Amino acid sequence: xxxxxxTRRRLIRICVTLAFALAAFPAxxxxxxxxxxxxxxxxxxxxxxxxxxxxxxxxRCKVCHFELGFKMRAGANDVLMADIIDGKFCGxxxxxxxxxxxxxxxxxxxxxxxxxxxxxxxxxTLGPGRW
Amino acid sequence: xxxxxxxxIAMLLLIADAVLAAEVVRRWAPLAQDGVHDPKSxxxxxxxxxxxxxxxxPPVAGGNQVDWVQAIEQGRINxxxxxxxxxxxxxxxxxxxxxLRGSTPIVRFPHRPHTLWLDCGNCHEHLFxxxxxxxxxxxxxxxxxxxxxxxxxxxxxxxTECNRCHSVPRAKPAQGKAR
Numbered sequence: 001x002x003x004x005x006x007t008r009r010r011l012i013r014i015c016v017t018l019a020f021a022l023a024a025f026p027a028x029x030x031x032x033x034x035x036x037x038x039x040x041x042x043x044x045x046x047x048x049x050x051x052x053x054x055x056x057x058x059x060r061c062k063v064c065h066f067e068l069g070f071k072m073r074a075g076a077n078d079v080l081m082a083d084i085i086d087g088k089f090c091g092x093x094x095x096x097x098x099x100x101x102x103x104x105x106x107x108x109x110x111x112x113x114x115x116x117x118x119x120x121x122x123x124x125t126l127g128p129g130r131w
Numbered sequence: 132x133x134x135x136x137x138x139x140i141a142m143l144l145l146i147a148d149a150v151l152a153a154e155v156v157r158r159w160a161p162l163a164q165d166g167v168h169d170p171k172s173x174x175x176x177x178x179x180x181x182x183x184x185x186x187x188x189p190p191v192a193g194g195n196q197v198d199w200v201q202a203i204e205q206g207r208i209n210x211x212x213x214x215x216x217x218x219x220x221x222x223x224x225x226x227x228x229x230x231l232r233g234s235t236p237i238v239r240f241p242h243r244p245h246t247l248w249l250d251c252g253n254c255h256e257h258l259f260x261x262x263x264x265x266x267x268x269x270x271x272x273x274x275x276x277x278x279x280x281x282x283x284x285x286x287x288x289x290x291t292e293c294n295r296c297h298s299v300p301r302a303k304p305a306q307g308k309a310r
Contacts, residue, residue: 029167030159030181031194032286049167052286053181053195056248060210061286066250067218072281098214110174111167119285120167121194 031121034074035111047111050090068092074119157196159185194288200244222246227263228299237299 030053037047055064064070070089071077077089084091085102093099100107159181163170168178181195188207191198202208212220223242230238245254255261258281266278273280273290284290 028160029165031289033165033167035167046169046172051181053185053197054179056199056210056286057184057208058210060212061248062220062250062253063211063214066252067214072253074285092214106172106174107177110169110172110178112169115167 028122029120033120035115035117035120036075036079037111037115037117038075038078039080040109040111041113045105046109046113047115047117048108049111050108075117157186157190158182159196191288191292193292199287200247203247221251223251229268230297236294236297236301238296239298240296 030051032052034050034052035047036050040047065072079089081102083089084094087095090108091102094102094108160166161182162168162175162178162180168175185195185197189198189201189205190196191201203210212218223246225242227240227242228237229240251261258278259266268278272278273283276284279296280290283296288295
C-alpha cells in the first residue's frame with residue numbers, strides 16, 4: 001500500500017469515527033436503565049431511574065425477580081410510594097437496613113422530566129409483538 | 132509558529148486515531164448527558180458514574196460492555212444470591228444445544244451462567260418447558276422481546292452479539308443433549 005492511500009484511509013477513518021461520535025450525540029442511557037413514571041411526574045416529582053448495572057454488581061437477578069417478586073417487564077409492577085415506605089418493592093431494600101431509606105427522594109427521583117416509563121439503553125429490540 | 136501549531140494538531144489527530152483504531156476503548160456516557168437523568172437533579176453529585184464501576188470489570192462488546200459471566204467467574208464481583216436465609220440457591224451445569232436443523236451455527240444454551248444469575252423459576256415453566264426439544268423457539272420471537280429476548284436485548288447482552296449464542300460450528304458434530 002502506498003503512503004498516499006494509507007494517509008487517505010486514515011483520513012477516511014477519522015472522518016467516519018468523527019461522524020459516528022457526532023451521530024451518537026446526545027449520548028444514550030446506560031444499557032438496561034429503567035424509567036418508572038406512571039405517577040411521579042403527575043404528582044409533581046421527577047421520574048424514577050432504576051439502574052440494572054448498579055444493582056447487579058450487588059445482587060443477582062434472582063434476588064429481585066424471584067425472591068422479591070419483581071415482574072420482568074418494565075411497567076408491569078404497579079409501584080406506589082406508600083408501598084415503598086411500607087417496605088414493598090424498592091422498599092424491601094431501601095429501608096435503612098439493606099440500603100439507605102425512602103426519605104432520600106432525590107436519589108431515586110432523578111429522571112429528566114417528560115420521560116416515558118420503559119427500558120432504555122439503546123440495544124433494546126422491542127417490537128410490536130411485545131405490547 | 133504556524134507550522135508548529137499545525138504539527139501539534141497533526142500529532143493530536145494521530146494519537147486520537149491510534150487510540151480509536153485499537154477499538155478496545157470502552158466509553159460510558161456521563162449521567163448528566165445520558166438522556167434519562169435530569170442534569171439539574173441534585174442527585175447527580177451523589178450517584179455513581181457507570182464508568183467508575185464498569186471500567187474495572189472484564190470487557191466485552193455490546194450492552195454494558197462488561198462480560199458479566201466472567202465478572203462472577205473471576206471473582207471480580209460476588210453479588211448476593213439471596214436475602215432470606217431460607218431461600219434455596221440452585222445451580223445447574225448442563226448445556227442444551229438448540230437449533231440443530233438451522234443454517235446458522237448451533238446455539239449452545241448453558242445452564243451454568245444462567246443459574247449463577249437466575250433461579251430456575253425465572254424461566255421454567257412459563258418461558259421454556261424443561262425438556263430438551265420441547266420448545267418452539269424462533270429468532271423472530273426473540274427480536275420481539277419473547278423467549279431468550281425477554282432478557283437478551285433488555286438487560287443481558289443484546290441480540291446483536293450473534294456468536295455468543297450461535298457458538299458451535301456446524302461442521303463438527305457437537306456434544307450435549309440435542310433437540
